[in-house]
Amino acid sequence: MILPATLLPAVFFYLFAGMCVACAFMVIAGRNTVHSVLYLILAFVNAAGLFVLLGAEFLAMILIVVYVGAVAVLFLFVVMMLDVDFAELRQGVLQYLPVGVLVGVIFLAELLMVVGAWVIAPGMPQSISAPTPTTISNTEALGRVLYTQYVYYFQAAGLVLLVAMIGAIVLTLRHKPKVKRQNIADQVARTKETAMDVRQVKSGQGL
């Protein structure tokens, strides 16, 4: 029995890819929105598995840390807190169907173009993507490209995120004049003299 060396990666690829597609389907098919988000998380984890198979372990871990560990937690929060009426949500399905189909068709066409380019011109992917040097780990390779060749784009992306963050703060910050606020410095600076007032209370007289 002779097994090709690609057997094990192939098995894992189909496992991760199949799970990913199945979970993605359950995200839109699930009746309970919290279950949908949990399936979305599983889909992310499977996608991370696919990244590991591609040899992009840094991307895989970042996908889990950022998307699963932070973004999906916020999703889950919102979905758990909101009181979603499922029956009402389902009524509008037919109305949005044409738009959904259009988006789906565009995605399909783009995917076919990518796969088509790959089949028709096998040399093309090599010309676009620089292969990872074998002497250094892919984290280091990514760092070298990101901080040398693309450093301005990287900084620009950071700036965009900063603007988004400041925008969110500006939109949600409300100054309520009547709310009492804590001043930590004041609290820490309190001493026995400022905080306590010791008095001798005479019996029968009070203060």
Add this chain to the structure above:
Amino acid sequence: MLEFWTSYLWPLIVIVAQSLLLLVILLVSIAYVLLADRKIWAAVQLRRGPNVVGPWGLLQSFADLLKFVFKEPVIPAGSNKGVFLLAPLVTCTLALGAWAVIPVNAGWMIADINVGVLYIFAISSLMVYGIIMAGWASNSKYAFLSAVRSAAQMVSYEVSIGFVIITVLLCAGTLKLSGIVAAQDTRFGMFGWYWLPLLPMFVIFYVSALAETNRPPFDLVEAETELVAGFMVEYGSSPYMMFMLGEYVAIATMCAMGTILFLGGWLPPFPVAPFTWVPGVIWFVLKALFMFFLFAMAKAVVPRYRYDQLMRLGWKVFLPISLAMVVIVAAVLQFGGLAPKG
């Protein structure tokens, strides 16, 4: 057939055997870590702690285990059954999974992956799901409030832990856990480990690790005076035990991380004769136990934080300090000519 044996079956058997060995050792150690936790706590309060089962109470954890396993698991009627039962499994599996990459001695780990630190970080960021799922699926107010608190707490302190890890990575120049330990192997012995040059970060790491594992004084998730038992309030028997196990394994992971990042992993305190005779794994265990002793003492002597104080500490104290430290460390390494050669 021979090829199939040498290239697939034999490596599979080896890795399964290694994993089982690691799991058994880890679980037995956790049983005694739990006992140590209770004993230290008791000693601080001038009590004896568990002392009935076995000599000096040494078998207490196993008695507890049997009690949990033989009890009837109760699933609340209004709960979401699947998610309710999945939550403890998720917590326990993730916590144990982190140990696959932790090197307890030179070359002693299941997998020495290139992104070991990130893997542990990713696993610890996933740990929050066990708690959120439990809180939501229990269909109980206390459990849900606790889940909300916990999620906010863990996400907040992950930020500062992330920055602490980044400073260590800057100094070590590698994401491999074994590489980080190797980078601390200098002729200064224990004074070359990162706890001394990065002392503020070590303190931040320790406090954030307490918050990340929901240990006192940051155990607001399980604050019994306000939330009964928090997200575990509806759980009993084996599912409860799995939460408890997951929590203690996560604590052990954090101790191991502290050991690797700041205390030189398996390195002896001084690179001279009598210290170098002792096997590395013993140094590793001793250092991890020291970290755990710090955890246990914090539980015994520090009163619980208020929730807003917790959030303030995370976002307004630790985040600016750790951000500044990342910049300072990077600048010192770059302009002091100390940067690791990549």
